[in-house]
Amino acid sequence: xxxxxxxxxxxxxxxxxxxxxxSTPELPPAAPDACPDVDIVVPARDEAHxxxxxIASLLGQDYRxxxxxxxxxxxxxxxxxxxxxxxxxLTVITLQSKPAEWSGKLxxxxxxxxxxxxxxxxxxxxxxxxxPRHLSSLVAKLLESRADMVSExxxxxxxxxxxxALVPAFVYFFQMLYPFSRVNDPTSSxxxxxxxxxxxxxxxxxxxxxxxxxxxxLIDDVALATSVKKAGAIFLGHSGLAASIRPYANIADLWQxxxxxxxxxxxxxxxxxxxxxxxxxxxxxxxxxAILFMRGWPFAFGLVAFGLSxxxxxxxxxxxxxxxxxxxxxxxxxxxxMAATVGSALNYWRGQGARWKSRAYGSG
Numbered sequence: 001x002x003x004x005x006x007x008x009x010x011x012x013x014x015x016x017x018x019x020x021x022x023s024t025p026e027l028p029p030a031a032p033d034a035c036p037d038v039d040i041v042v043p044a045r046d047e048a049h050x051x052x053x054x055i056a057s058l059l060g061q062d063y064r065x066x067x068x069x070x071x072x073x074x075x076x077x078x079x080x081x082x083x084x085x086x087x088x089x090l091t092v093i094t095l096q097s098k099p100a101e102w103s104g105k106l107x108x109x110x111x112x113x114x115x116x117x118x119x120x121x122x123x124x125x126x127x128x129x130x131x132p133r134h135l136s137s138l139v140a141k142l143l144e145s146r147a148d149m150v151s152e153x154x155x156x157x158x159x160x161x162x163x164x165a166l167v168p169a170f171v172y173f174f175q176m177l178y179p180f181s182r183v184n185d186p187t188s189s190x191x192x193x194x195x196x197x198x199x200x201x202x203x204x205x206x207x208x209x210x211x212x213x214x215x216x217x218l219i220d221d222v223a224l225a226t227s228v229k230k231a232g233a234i235f236l237g238h239s240g241l242a243a244s245i246r247p248y249a250n251i252a253d254l255w256q257x258x259x260x261x262x263x264x265x266x267x268x269x270x271x272x273x274x275x276x277x278x279x280x281x282x283x284x285x286x287x288x289x290a291i292l293f294m295r296g297w298p299f300a301f302g303l304v305a306f307g308l309s310x311x312x313x314x315x316x317x318x319x320x321x322x323x324x325x326x327x328x329x330x331x332x333x334x335x336x337x338m339a340a341t342v343g344s345a346l347n348y349w350r351g352q353g354a355r356w357k358s359r360a361y362g363s364g
Contacts, residue, residue, distance in 0.1 A: 280337075
């Protein structure tokens with residue numbers, strides 16, 4: 001019976017899938033014993049609305065070592081570089097072109113790395129604001145764990161109705177796809193990172209061939225983590241010291257965010273798309289359908305499966321301060337993400353590919 005199979009899947013997910021649902025660990029504030037030099041590379045393209053407070057937060061880091069901010073302005077047309085301001089430890093690089101084989105963000109990162117000298121590099125997005133303690137805490141974790149790379153899922157905006165409905169689920173699904181405990185386990189092959197905050201040792205980046213090794217990867221954070229973990233330890237956690245200030249005011253904005261790379265994640269494979277939709281149906285839609293339309297044991301199986309899904313969502317909802325009743329909407333939320341994934345595939349098949357900041361990638 002499909003309802004029983006769904007329950008068995010949920011028993012595995014809840015009890016044996018790296019306890020992904022616990023929404024841990026979170027990087028605590030800390031001061032490192034040593035403070036190596038750090039160069040902070042910020043790729044930016046048309047980020048006039050966010051770049052000022054972002055750069056100010058980076059320049060205001062309470063870090064005992066030497067740190068420098070390198071802003072790489074990637075062909076912006078809205079005055080991003082000028083709005084970043086000026087400071088003694090701020091370097092602004094303005095790009096005028098991009099090689100065809102590179103993704104825009106990675107080309108900008110590579111140019112920032114080329115202009116850097118420090119043994120430790122922090123890659124962070126142009127929409128992430130940082131607590132003054134953030135850099136010290138990242139370095140403390142890097143040194144204490146003896147990892148090659150430390151990354152964080154920063155806190156995302158959760159103010160609009162669309163964000164309240166869909167953003168916690170985005171984080172929850174990411175945890176399900178890449179259980180953090182397995183990412184942090186050196187014996188596990190699971191590797192992932194969150195591109196908003198990536199602290200990496202220069203020697204580790206050089207070992208994998210630099211940014212050039214992943215130059216055309218749209219899901220660059222996971223690609224970087226996968227490369228680094230082949231020969232070193234990585235850490236992925238949640239951040240209480242950094243937050244995205246990019247708003248997603250309506251559902252269309254979040255649809256575009258998901259559709260941009262969803263089919264890329266599936267390697268543009270129709271077979272993987274079909275298997276993914278089938279799997280998501282079993283996990284999210286079958287329990288709800290069993291509760292609504294079945295009786296007897298199928299109803300009971302669906303009820304238990306749905307109960308496990310609701311319980312598993314609670315820690316993420318608590319992290320974002322959302323009402324627990326949002327867990328009851330998980331099947332509908334999952335249906336939205338499924339539809340956006342199909343939309344991503346349709347874009348690819350129509351030759352539109354992924355789009356970001358007026359650039360198109362990976363069209364069919």
